Amino acid sequence: MIDIPFGPDFINGQTVSLVLFFIGLLGVVTQRNIFKTIIAINIMDVGAILFLLTVNVRPTSVPPVGSTDMLRMADPLPQALMITAIVIGISVTAVSLTIFISLFRKHGSSDWTKLIHRIESR
């Protein structure tokens, strides 16, 4: 008999972020609407950021800004590097939305399969 620890400790940042990431992956694979695909990529991005922010967190740590208790400060490295991830997420969303707008304007559909069919049958 395996004892599965489904307690309050099980729902932490790591498990939630993994679930978010795979929800986003499912959206990328199954959705036919391009706009929903872009939203799913965003959900995957959020999952990755949440995972890396919470992977080394301790419940007793304090924010790394101006604290006198040096040894209890949270690790500032993932927080600093996740700004990069957020900025790249914004950039990917903006560029893909722009390309989606011009594709929609040219071919008149937001469905992947219809778009590919129309482009191939020209």
Add this chain to the structure above:
Amino acid sequence: MSRISAAVLVSGIIVFGVIIAFELAVAPRTADPLNHAPLTLRDTGAVNAVSAILFDYRALDTLGEATVILMTATVVAFLTPRAKASMLAVRLSSIVLYGVVLLLPFITILGIAVMAHGHVSPGGGFTGGVIVATSTVFYAVVYSVGGQQSYVIAPAANKLIENTAMTAFIGVGLLGLGLAGSFLANAQTGIPLGTPGELLSAGTIPMLNLISGVKVGVGLGIIVMSLFLE
């Protein structure tokens, strides 16, 4: 659901289970990884450890990040060549029109204050830049009459500011290269670090905060204004 998506789902669930099992099996951590937080005050003089890492230890990454924003603004502005934004041709009530006039200076000043205090309090160049970009977007949404965009800063000036900020960032890096022999060096160049906690302290970190804040504010403004143009 097609066969590929089923395969991806199953493999994802397997990976998820393996990671959770590993997490539960190897639960006690043996050693703590190196925490930079106690070192940053001594090395850089910045109270905000995140800002110290972003603009001193990993400043080259931040330069790359600024390049990503520049490139995105370029690509988005290139792909939307239209000059009319029909989604902005909405008449708003006078409450919105006068409320935004009252709000705009406070939003801009808050953004500049967050940029300038990036090394002594939470925030920094990126957060302040996003707040400044908010004021630009507010103005465009409220005062664009009949689909003609109205700007706080003209597009040509936007371009000039963005390029100047990028050049200034590289210039600060070259200053470190000239004085200390390493690109984007801070304390090694001999710039006085000052008293930690004051507005003028931490060497080049406040300069880089302001530069990246201006860059992010203008860049996000360009991106959002271009997306208004359908």
